[in-house]
Amino acid sequence: MLSVLDLFRIGIGPxxxxxxxxxxxxxxxxxxxxxxxxxxxxxxxxxxxxxxxxLTGVGHGTxxxxxxxxxxxxxxxxxxxxxxxxxxxxxxxxxxxxxxxxQIGFDPSTDIRFAYDVIPKLHPNGIRLRAFGGQGELxxxxxxxxxxxGFIASxxxxxxPAPSDIVPGGxxxxxxxxxxxxLLAVCERxxxxxxxxxxANEAAKRTPAETDAALDRIAxxxxxxxxxxxxxxxxxxxxxxVRRRAPEIWQKLRDAPPSxxxxxxxxxxxxxxxAVNEENAAGGQVVTAPTNGAAGIIPAVIRYYCWDAxxxxxxxxxxxxxxxxxxxxxxxxxxxxxxxMGCQGEVGVACSMAAGGLAAVWGGTPQQVAxxxxxxxxxxxxxxxxxxxGLVQIPCIExxxxxxxxxxxxxxxxxxxxxxxxxxLDQVIETMRQTGIDMSSKYKETxxxxxxxxxxxx
Numbered sequence: 001m002l003s004v005l006d007l008f009r010i011g012i013g014p015x016x017x018x019x020x021x022x023x024x025x026x027x028x029x030x031x032x033x034x035x036x037x038x039x040x041x042x043x044x045x046x047x048x049x050x051x052x053x054x055l056t057g058v059g060h061g062t063x064x065x066x067x068x069x070x071x072x073x074x075x076x077x078x079x080x081x082x083x084x085x086x087x088x089x090x091x092x093x094x095x096x097x098x099x100x101x102x103q104i105g106f107d108p109s110t111d112i113r114f115a116y117d118v119i120p121k122l123h124p125n126g127i128r129l130r131a132f133g134g135q136g137e138l139x140x141x142x143x144x145x146x147x148x149x150g151f152i153a154s155x156x157x158x159x160x161p162a163p164s165d166i167v168p169g170g171x172x173x174x175x176x177x178x179x180x181x182x183l184l185a186v187c188e189r190x191x192x193x194x195x196x197x198x199x200a201n202e203a204a205k206r207t208p209a210e211t212d213a214a215l216d217r218i219a220x221x222x223x224x225x226x227x228x229x230x231x232x233x234x235x236x237x238x239x240x241x242v243r244r245r246a247p248e249i250w251q252k253l254r255d256a257p258p259s260x261x262x263x264x265x266x267x268x269x270x271x272x273x274x275a276v277n278e279e280n281a282a283g284g285q286v287v288t289a290p291t292n293g294a295a296g297i298i299p300a301v302i303r304y305y306c307w308d309a310x311x312x313x314x315x316x317x318x319x320x321x322x323x324x325x326x327x328x329x330x331x332x333x334x335x336x337x338x339x340x341m342g343c344q345g346e347v348g349v350a351c352s353m354a355a356g357g358l359a360a361v362w363g364g365t366p367q368q369v370a371x372x373x374x375x376x377x378x379x380x381x382x383x384x385x386x387x388x389x390g391l392v393q394i395p396c397i398e399x400x401x402x403x404x405x406x407x408x409x410x411x412x413x414x415x416x417x418x419x420x421x422x423x424x425l426d427q428v429i430e431t432m433r434q435t436g437i438d439m440s441s442k443y444k445e446t447x448x449x450x451x452x453x454x455x456x457x458x
Contacts, residue, residue: 001173002331003205004198004324008218009150009288011075012083013280014392016292017125017337017445018053018060019075021146026069028152029129030099033140039100043134045070047112050126052339053146054114055446059238059390061283063112066127067091070106072099075150080285122158123147124339124444148337148345149290173201180329180370180425187366194356194366195321202321212317219316222276222287222299223307229275229284236281238391246275265304269408270401272300277397290327290336293343293385293392294350296400298323301354301407306361315361323357326373329425334433338385338445341436347396347403348380348432354407359414372414374425376407381428382435384443386450395451 011020026047033039047066049057057063067087068078090096096106120126123145131140143155175190175197177183186197202211230250236242249271276296280286289298298320306315330336330349338346355376356369364372380403388394414421442449 001176001201002328003202004321004328005202005211005214005218006151007149007288007290007324007327007331008320009076010218010221010285011150011288011292012078012080013061013283013286013292013295015060015062016150016288016290017146017148017339018057018062019065019292020150020288021125021148021152022053022062022065022127023069023073023075023078024150024152025127025129025144025146026066027072027074028069028144029131029140029142030070030072032142033131034099036140038131038139039098040102041133041139042098042102042131043104044132045096045104045106045111046130046132048115048118048128048130049112050115050118050128051120051124052445053125053127054116054118055448056387056390057114059387059447060392063108066112067108070096080283084283119441120145122155123153123337124441124446125337148335148340149288149331151331172204174204175200178332180373180429183325183329184366184370193318193322193360194325194369195318195360198321198325212313215317215320216313218287218320219302221285222289223303225279225284225286225295226272226275226299226303229277229279230271232279232282236278236391236393237283238281238389238393240389240391240393242281242391242393242397244278246271246278249274265408266405268304269300269404272303273297273400273404274397276300277392277400281391281393281397289323290331290349290353291338291346293338293396294346294400294403296397297347297350297403297407298354298357300400300404301358305358305408319357319361322360322369323353326353326356326369326425330429330432333426333429335436340444341432342383342439342444343385343399344377344380344383344432345436346385347399348377348383350400351380351403351407351410352377354404355410355414358408358411362411362415364411364415365418367418367420368414370425371417371421372411374421374423374428375413376410377425377428377432378423379406379410381432382439384439384450385445386443386452387445387447388452388455390447390452394455
């Protein structure tokens with residue numbers, strides 16, 4: 001089983017699949033060259049972006065991500081401003097410094113190619129990396145896939161997964177589960193809440209104190225992202241001239257609080273979610289939750305319902321563990337990639353995770369948690385991913401705001417009943433998977449349909 005911490009990755013915007021994943025792929029390619037004793041022979045490296053990474057790569061910052069990976073940076077620890085500086089130096093000097101200290105020529109305008117006509121069969125987010133020696137001989141040629149949420153896989157792993165190809169790191173969980181039905185059965189048998197089951201499983205990889213510290217760090221990065229988004233004004237990069245709106249809404253809320261609780265609920269959730277996704281669109285530091293494009297929903301719900309509570313740490317840890325457990329079901333049984341599932345696999349999954357996490361914080365039973373997650377996804381089914389201009393701005397920023405409000409409502413609805421809903425969480429996950437498979441590629445992060453072709457980019 002995966003760890004919930006695999007779902008909550010710290011990285012930079014605007015896209016986990018187009019940014020965080022390619023950074024990790026570039027660094028892994030260098031590591032593989034080093035392990036094969038080939039790094040010292042490399043004279044040139046070429047990257048080919050395929051599928052969605054080519055079609056929306058420019059707007060999603062994929063060329064920059066490839067450069068950051070080849071600069072051997074880690075998305076979890078890099079500083080966004082330093083990263084921009086190093087990319088600028090690489091573009092200007094056209095010289096790449098390898099991990100062994102040698103420098104080779106690298107011109108991003110020619111050595112990063114966009115294969116718009118290549119749609120990989122195994123996954124729509126493909127990157128082919130090749131390394132050449134001093135005489136032009138091919139030293140290495142490998143294809144990788146960015147599978148959503150910062151996860152990556154080699155071609156071998158997806159084509160014919162064998163034990164030797166699986167990347168170590170999975171949990172030998174105390175309470176393994178591969179469906180929501182399994183998870184609920186464990187909760188019933190052990191008389192545990194969902195977060196306790198997940199915490200017990202995480203103990204296979206680290207101590208409870210270490211897991212708590214990691215969850216606290218994730219929450220801290222999420223809240224810091226909200227704070228930055230509430231204070232930074234201006235126009236978002238990319239050419240659409242989208243203005244940051246969160247600071248203005250935030251100021252209005254502080255100066256003249258709304259007259260009733262319903263307005264407060266909507267406005268606060270809206271502004272927190274938008275703050276995160278405006279930061280994401282600007283390439284700032286965010287937490288995949290479970291992706292960058294849907295990064296604002298979980299932080300917004302946490303900020304409004306947990307951050308000011310006396311038992312804040314306990315609430316947030318329970319929220320993240322529960323939400324993470326739900327996210328694992330989607331990752332393992334379907335996908336969290338917009339290029340595979342459309343936005344139902346990003347905003348829809350984030351909304352489902354947040355609804356389940358909030359239901360747990362409100363004292364819901366495991367069944368009510370599953371009901372909340374099911375309700376939230378049921379009303380996100382079919383959600384397309386059609387970013388205007390290939391940018392994670394329209395409709396992505398507002399979509400996170402809507403998703404945060406929808407998550408809270410789903411949690412409330414779930415707490416009004418004790419029995420299993422007519423539609424189970426497993427059934428809605430499978431329905432999302434089937435819908436994603438049937439959905440036209442025009443509506444799955446290619447900017448070839450929907451709003452992307454009906455909205456003038458100016």
